[in-house]
Amino acid sequence: xxxxxxxERRDMASAVRRAVDEQLTPRQRQIFVALVLNGVPMxxxxxxxxxxxxxxxxxxxxxxxxxxxxxxxxxxxxDETSRHS
Numbered sequence: 001x002x003x004x005x006x007x008e009r010r011d012m013a014s015a016v017r018r019a020v021d022e023q024l025t026p027r028q029r030q031i032f033v034a035l036v037l038n039g040v041p042m043x044x045x046x047x048x049x050x051x052x053x054x055x056x057x058x059x060x061x062x063x064x065x066x067x068x069x070x071x072x073x074x075x076x077x078x079d080e081t082s083r084h085s
Contacts, residue, residue, distance in 0.1 A: 012076055019070035028063040031056060 020029055031049075034040040035056075046053055071077045 012071075015071055015074055015076050016067065019067050023066045023070045024063050028059055028066070031059045032063045032067075035060065 020032060024032060031045065034045050035042065040048075042053060042056060045051075046056060049056070068077060
């Protein structure tokens with residue numbers, strides 16, 4: 001049913017935005033938004049932040065783990081996904 005799927009999609013997007021705002025550190029949020037939402041290339045972000053690829057990867061790993069845990073705790077992800085966090 002298309003309207004139900006659209007509502008679920010909007011609810012999930014809202015939950016992700018809330019988790020990004022509430023769960024991530026400012027640095028994690030900056031990197032997540034740049035890479036995932038704004039599509040900034042990794043090498044460009046590394047140069048812009050004066051960081052290393054490994055540091056950016058580690059920050060993204062931690063950010064994704066926090067987001068998965070927050071979404072699972074709020075019922076947006078199934079048990080299988082939350083076990084990996």
